Amino acid sequence: MHIDNAIRSRKSVRRFRPDAIPRATIEHILELAARAPSGNNVQPWHxxxxxxxxxxxxxxxxxxxAQHDAGTHAPEYAYYPDDWFEPYRGRRREVGFSLYHQLGIARDDTEARNIQMLRNFQFFDAPVGLLIGLDRRLNTGSYIDLGMFIQNIxxxxxxxxxxxxxxAAFANFHQVVRRHLPLPDEDILVCGIALGYEDGDAPENGLETPRAPVSEFAAFHGFEG
Structure with a gap:
């Protein structure tokens, strides 16, 4: 697949088919992902x-x-701002409303929205889940490295x-994860990744999120014409 096609066809899939994925395929994906750049080649990902x-x-x-004591669980790092502001607040609301529209869930149907949110913790039925960790003794730059590694995956x-x-929802439940997996004490659980084959019949997978044009986020200097 050409890299342009891979980037353009990548999306957040929220319902997967149960088809198994060979371990060799996952190892190949991780081997490629590990070619991500990192400061001084520290390769901070786990x-x-x-x-x-x-x-x-x-x-x-x-x-x-998540259903019974979610209030006692919290991530070990801040992903989102404490107070939302534009244009980020508007983009966040738009993607949420668009997803629920695809699923036929009304904006005031709190129960249905909660049910959909909880599907995160089933990896949206994907046959494979990845849990991504970062050594807490590292600094902010390693989050940049980790982001490039995740994108490569x-x-x-x-x-x-x-x-x-x-x-990112998995980050809240790092204590539960530690009861099941050998996540080192020095690691922050940064996120999970659901991995599998898309269920093409699922309405939620029809969601295509918009992107701002280059003119909104980039400034060019020193170019002619």
């Missing part, structure tokens, strides 16, 4: 790959925690005909 009963048991426990997956969904 990955826990889950499938089968191990994944199912982890998902069950996180779902229980998503694009390398497209090269294998797979889709994905990066999920």
């Amino acid at each position: 990955v826990q790959v889950v499938a089968g009963e191990i994944k199912d048991a982890l998902c069950r426990d996180i779902l229980t925690a 998503l694009l390398a997956a497209r090269g294998q005909g797979l889709h994905s969904c990066a999920q």
Whole structure:
């Protein structure tokens, strides 16, 4: 797959088919992803790959925690601002409303929205889940490196005909994850990634999020014409 096609066809898939993925394919994706640049080549990424009963048991426990004591769980880093402002607040609202519109969920249907949110913790039925960690002793620059590594995973997956969904929601439940997986104490759980084959019949997978044109976020200097 040409890199342009991989980038343009990458999207957040929120319902997957159950088709298994060979371990060799996942290892190939991670090997490619590890070619991401990192400051002084520190390669700060750590990955826990889950499938089968191990994944199912982890998902069950996180779902229980999310339904019954979510207030006692919190991420170890701040992903979003405490106070939203434009243009970011508008973009956030637009993607949320668009997703629920695709699913036929009314804006005031809190129960249906919560059910959809909880599907995060089933990796949206994907057969494979990745949990991405970062050594907390590193600094902000390593988050930049990690972001490039994660993007490589998503694009390398497209090269294998797979889709994905990066999920910061898992970061809230690092304590539950530690009961199931050997996530080192010094690691921050940054996100999960659902990995699998897209369910082409699922309405939520028809969502295509818009992007601002280059003229809105880039300034060019010293060019002629």
